[in-house]
Amino acid sequence: MNAIKDTLLMGPGPSNVRDSVANALTLPTIGHLDPRFIVIMDEVKAMLRSVFRTTNDLTIPISGTGSAGMEACFVNLIEPGDSVLVLENGVFGVRMADVAERLGAQVDVEEFEWGTPVVVDRAAKAIASKPYKIVAVVHAETSTGVRNSVEELAPLVVESGALYLVDAVTSLGGLPVDVDGWQADAVYSGTQKCLSCPPGLAPVTFSDRAREVLAARSRKVPNWYLDLSLLTSYWEGAKRSYHHTAPINMIYGLHQALSDLLDEGLQVSHDRHQEAHEYLVDQLKNLGLELFVDPAYRLPMLNAVTVPGGVDEAEIRQRLLSDHAIEIGAGLGPLAGKIWRIGLMGHTARRENVDRLVTALGALL
Amino acid sequence: MNAIKDTLLMGPGPSNVRDSVANALTLPTIGHLDPRFIVIMDEVKAMLRSVFRTTNDLTIPISGTGSAGMEACFVNLIEPGDSVLVLENGVFGVRMADVAERLGAQVDVEEFEWGTPVVVDRAAKAIASKPYKIVAVVHAETSTGVRNSVEELAPLVVESGALYLVDAVTSLGGLPVDVDGWQADAVYSGTQKCLSCPPGLAPVTFSDRAREVLAARSRKVPNWYLDLSLLTSYWEGAKRSYHHTAPINMIYGLHQALSDLLDEGLQVSHDRHQEAHEYLVDQLKNLGLELFVDPAYRLPMLNAVTVPGGVDEAEIRQRLLSDHAIEIGAGLGPLAGKIWRIGLMGHTARRENVDRLVTALGALL
Numbered sequence: 001m002n003a004i005k006d007t008l009l010m011g012p013g014p015s016n017v018r019d020s021v022a023n024a025l026t027l028p029t030i031g032h033l034d035p036r037f038i039v040i041m042d043e044v045k046a047m048l049r050s051v052f053r054t055t056n057d058l059t060i061p062i063s064g065t066g067s068a069g070m071e072a073c074f075v076n077l078i079e080p081g082d083s084v085l086v087l088e089n090g091v092f093g094v095r096m097a098d099v100a101e102r103l104g105a106q107v108d109v110e111e112f113e114w115g116t117p118v119v120v121d122r123a124a125k126a127i128a129s130k131p132y133k134i135v136a137v138v139h140a141e142t143s144t145g146v147r148n149s150v151e152e153l154a155p156l157v158v159e160s161g162a163l164y165l166v167d168a169v170t171s172l173g174g175l176p177v178d179v180d181g182w183q184a185d186a187v188y189s190g191t192q193k194c195l196s197c198p199p200g201l202a203p204v205t206f207s208d209r210a211r212e213v214l215a216a217r218s219r220k221v222p223n224w225y226l227d228l229s230l231l232t233s234y235w236e237g238a239k240r241s242y243h244h245t246a247p248i249n250m251i252y253g254l255h256q257a258l259s260d261l262l263d264e265g266l267q268v269s270h271d272r273h274q275e276a277h278e279y280l281v282d283q284l285k286n287l288g289l290e291l292f293v294d295p296a297y298r299l300p301m302l303n304a305v306t307v308p309g310g311v312d313e314a315e316i317r318q319r320l321l322s323d324h325a326i327e328i329g330a331g332l333g334p335l336a337g338k339i340w341r342i343g344l345m346g347h348t349a350r351r352e353n354v355d356r357l358v359t360a361l362g363a364l365l
Numbered sequence: 366m367n368a369i370k371d372t373l374l375m376g377p378g379p380s381n382v383r384d385s386v387a388n389a390l391t392l393p394t395i396g397h398l399d400p401r402f403i404v405i406m407d408e409v410k411a412m413l414r415s416v417f418r419t420t421n422d423l424t425i426p427i428s429g430t431g432s433a434g435m436e437a438c439f440v441n442l443i444e445p446g447d448s449v450l451v452l453e454n455g456v457f458g459v460r461m462a463d464v465a466e467r468l469g470a471q472v473d474v475e476e477f478e479w480g481t482p483v484v485v486d487r488a489a490k491a492i493a494s495k496p497y498k499i500v501a502v503v504h505a506e507t508s509t510g511v512r513n514s515v516e517e518l519a520p521l522v523v524e525s526g527a528l529y530l531v532d533a534v535t536s537l538g539g540l541p542v543d544v545d546g547w548q549a550d551a552v553y554s555g556t557q558k559c560l561s562c563p564p565g566l567a568p569v570t571f572s573d574r575a576r577e578v579l580a581a582r583s584r585k586v587p588n589w590y591l592d593l594s595l596l597t598s599y600w601e602g603a604k605r606s607y608h609h610t611a612p613i614n615m616i617y618g619l620h621q622a623l624s625d626l627l628d629e630g631l632q633v634s635h636d637r638h639q640e641a642h643e644y645l646v647d648q649l650k651n652l653g654l655e656l657f658v659d660p661a662y663r664l665p666m667l668n669a670v671t672v673p674g675g676v677d678e679a680e681i682r683q684r685l686l687s688d689h690a691i692e693i694g695a696g697l698g699p700l701a702g703k704i705w706r707i708g709l710m711g712h713t714a715r716r717e718n719v720d721r722l723v724t725a726l727g728a729l730l
Contacts, residue, residue, distance in 0.1 A: 001389065001392060001405060001617060001620060001621070003401050003404070004392045004393055004395060004401060004405075004617070005393065006393045007393060007395050007396070007399070009394065009395070009396060011396055013610060014394050014395075014396065014397070014610060014613060016394065017393075017394050022390075022391040023391065024366065025387075025390040025391055025614060026387040026388065026390055026391050027366060027369045028369055028370065028371045028372060028382075029374065029379050029381065029382050029557075029563050029564075030369060030372050030374070030379075030692070031372070031374060031376055031379065031692045032379070032564070034372070034686065034692065035686075036368050036369060039368070040366060040369075063429055063430055063433070063565070064428055064429045064433065064590060065428055065609050065610050065611070065612060066609065066610065067589070067590050067608075067609040067610075068428070068429065068590050068609075070589075070590075071588065071589060071590040075588075095589065098589055099589045101585075102585050102586065102587045102588065102589055103587055104587070190610070192394075192610055192613075198394050198612065198613055198614040198615075199394075199397070199610040199611065199612050199613055200428070200565055200612035200614070200615055220466075220467050221467065222467045222468055222469070222587060223436065223440075223467065223588060224432070224435075224436055224460065224463055224464045224467055225429060225432050225433045225435075225436040242697070243432075244430045244431070244432040244433070245378060245379060245430050245431065245432075245555070245557055245564040246430070246564065247430060247563065247564050247565035247615070248379060248557075248563055248564055249390060249563040249565070249618075250563075250565050250612070250615065252366060252369070253614075255366060256366070321399065321400075327395070327396045327399065332607070
């Protein structure tokens with residue numbers, strides 16, 4: 001592994017990790033039921049509540065990457081035959097539908113053009129069209145760089161009586177996430193985006209209403225590993241009991257990353273992401289590069305940039321990585337070959353990193 | 366997290382981590398599709414094949430802890446209504462049955478007394494009693510300290526036509542695991558036992574026969590995150606495509622842990638575990654302590670020790686941890702209060718650690 005050198009991670013995640021977080025990963029491993037570890041778990045839960053802006057008791061990191069968070073939210077709430085509506089405008093909406101279908105749900109997908117947001121009027125009609133158990137949407141579509149108006153959709157979902165399931169993988173820490181304000185019922189994220197922790201954990205939060213649905217299931221969750229009713233026996237209460245062995249050192253890293261974020265302040269972090277984004281857009285303009293997404297719903301932390309005609313997009317990415325130690329991302333699905341995805345996530349979202357990328361891009365184009 | 370100090374981990378896992386592995390965790394995070402990371406993935410697969418003693422192509426670490434490996438093996442092979450036989454003599458056999466039942470399998474459990482092994486004659490009758498799709502057994506029952514004769518059961522399962530599913534969480538690296546010799550079809554392990562890597566990954570290996578069963582499924586795997594037919598698009602082939610974001614830094618740690626183990630040599634590691642175990646048994650005898658399990662099927666890496674009458678077992682464990690920075694484990698289920706579980710796993714399995722524990726135990730008893 002000697003070939004591993006510092007790389008500026010400006011793709012769709014993972015993002016760069018602060019030294020404080022890297023150092024936390026190497027703290028001595030202790031037992032998963034060690035009283036000192038229980039304290040760390042409780043602090044992680046408390047900090048996650050602050051970052052998610054929620055008072056939900058059930059707010060924990062799942063022992064898997066972001067997609068395990070998605071899986072956890074759906075598998076705990078769905079029983080076969082349940083109706084689910086996915087408001088889809090990118091890869092992660094498609095994935096939600098796939099996850100839910102595999103669990104035996106009746107899934108309706110309301111599709112919106114990739115690169116544009118979920119249109120609230122049309123979503124409202126879909127939400128009202130029948131009684132859904134779950135309405136699901138992605139806050140920050142990492143595949144396209146689009147921000148969906150989770151806050152405008154919220155009252156529509158709440159009024160419909162459905163559970164509101166939100167993907168906050170890429171938004172958490174970089175954009176306001178307001179779980180209680182949205183009255184969201186199940187929200188998941190990942191550590192390797194705007195939290196600037198290596199990939200490996202998926203913070204999730206469940207509302208009391210979602211917990212009641214979980215408690216009232218007619219059959220067991222068909223996934224022992226992700227069954228929240230079992231996980232709570234380890235993560236909650238005065239007496240903790242073994243479920244699975246928690247990924248101790250990764251949780252040290254998350255603890256440090258959350259501390260760093262809250263020390264900086266959520267609003268300061270959001271502003272930093274926005275400023276780095278605006279600076280990037282300006283600098284790219286000087287290179288003649290345009291963003292793929294309309295300013296009204298652009299994400300700050302994931303910038304979809306239109307590949308200019310005649311440019312071999314893959315070669316540019318490869319040379320950025322090999323010659324300049326900078327990673328940016330490719331387009332996915334119908335956007336493959338058409339866009340680059342430039343991440344400004346967490347610790348990476350700083351002006352000096354934008355400068356370094358733009359200089360390198362300028363030399364290559 | 367300032368309270369985290371070096372602790373001698375002599376419980377049921379996690380075990381102590383070598384400095385080399387701790388240092389590997391802090392290597393710079395790079396992208397999950399970075400060509401340098403693909404090389405590391407390929408090296409991890411190759412080293413896992415050596416450690417599992419298999420030529421199985423599909424040999425990868427699952428992005429979750431050991432129980433996610435169990436979940437992955439069952440969820441990829443089971444379709445609703447499939448018949449599964451679990452040969453059960455401890456917590457992890459019980460867990461296997463629970464996992465399989467949640468997936469809609471018809472599960473038969475052949476129970477054996479906790480603290481004793483699966484009896485081959487009785488297992489043979491159960492295996493032959495009807496055509497099972499899967500027969501599952503735990504190699505090293507961490508809950509009791511018993512070694513099951515996976516090798517003697519192997520021809521019976523093979524002859525029956527069932528898939529042979531083996532839990533090697535606690536055995537891998539500390540006892541001979543011979544996946545190809547056993548003709549085992551699905552085997553999983555964890556990183557935090559005899560591999561001496563922090564918890565967070567679950568190495569699994571699937572035989573070609575198991576892959577054929579997976580490929581011939583009539584419905585999709587009801588777990589997107591653990592679907593091996595999707596994971597292989599990321600872990601195999603000339604062109605890798607994104608599935609989920611791999612836990613990059615944990616995989617650095619596993620890479621280093623496997624390198625260290627293979628540098629030492631599998632046989633040398635097995636011998637070291639056995640020697641540390643025999644030394645522990647001798648030293649405990651001097652304190653008047655006896656092992657709960659018969660020598661014929663004792664595990665070297667997990668020593669179930671009978672708590673002497675009149676001793677408050679929980680207090681001893683707590684004082685070992687608080688006063689001597691040594692963790693040992695409690696009994697589970699029917700063995701709670703009756704045994705201590707003393708681990709000698711991976712880097713921990715050394716004579717000086719036994720001395721430290723025995724001195725501390727002697728002072729407390």
